[in-house]
Amino acid sequence: MNLFDSGSDYAAHRPSYPDELPALLAELPAHRTCALDVGCGTGQLTAKMGAYFDQVLGADPSESQVANATGPDNVRFEVGTASQLPAADNSVDLITVAQAVHWFPDLDAFYDEARRVAAPGAAIALISYGLCHLEGLNEMYQDFYWGDFHRHWEPERRHVENQLADITFPFERIGIESPDIVRDLTLEQFIGYLGTWSALKSPGAREEAEAFQAELARAWGDAQLRRRVTWPVTVLAGRI
Template identity: 45%
Template structure:
């Protein structure tokens, strides 16, 4: 029994998928001006960095000091610790307000009040997430069963909002229909299992003493994968709720 999860866990930061560059371009095209963009719940700045080429000032905000410590500031980008419900920006100052893979943790009514306060006339607000990944048919069925049935009970309730692309949440803005976008990578087996190790559900299963289920899946999946050095395509749909103030 190879301990695939322990192997992947040594490089946590490598395994979160990057948003496509087209996403930053699209959001900038929607913004009425390009003075200030703010990315709320920014984590280590994956989406925040995509906005830098288009805006005079980009602000990344996250309540976690650890996440902010791992973000990279620059000449037009800054990071601060702040909650989504108390944005440290002046009234009417932001042309674009984004939240990527984060809005399901917000107290949305308070966040929306802040969006209206800091948003300039015609500002754009974008809630972004990526859905359940897809693999080649030979791997996908086994993965989906693990995701929904075996580790599924360990997901927090908020995960359902991500899986639905935020389709069921209140979104009180003039809505814009976004284009279809995907995150596409090619990964080795260790990269794929390393990504799975970053899931909160996998961590909770381990903490619950159910690591045998994880290991059984990992070794069965490794057999289906074949040569662990073979790269295979992995794809996530990018889901967006986009509106204008």
């Protein structure tokens, strides 16, 4: 089973990217004819790119994710993998990978594909949002995340935790800084986000998460109280 088969939950509860980020990304390539978002999920970033490129393609290996993806008329979605990108040679001006590169089984194969589809003057950007900060209850949240529950995370999760510090990146770097993702969430909304974690696929993880959610609910106060949740965003960009 694909880790992210539940596309509807992902679409409903995963945070969207800062509005400033697509504009920053659009400055990277020489042209803005076509952008390709690899591992697009339900299109959290893909849809926003439509305002800056003539055409945008989102590709994801999960049929459920693609089925739940939405965007403007110039954005389309296809099932596709990082090692077999659904794009023609020399056709893409910007390749983005948002919160997905740590899942790629063969990073070198992806980079070879990126070089194949890249148009002259193309750029590439790997984007990741890290472990969030929960206003008022962050110590409780961090203790749960890094405590016994942490054993349920896949080894690849370390790339999210260390903000892509260990990811191989064989391209000329371009400096880019994105604002954080900031959302004010109710208890139900925050628990919905926790429910999208891939670690919940691990045996016993869901029961531990539910116990934490009950503890969190007691500490939250009024369930309709909105607490600020902040995810730091890292962008690793370069010229192809």
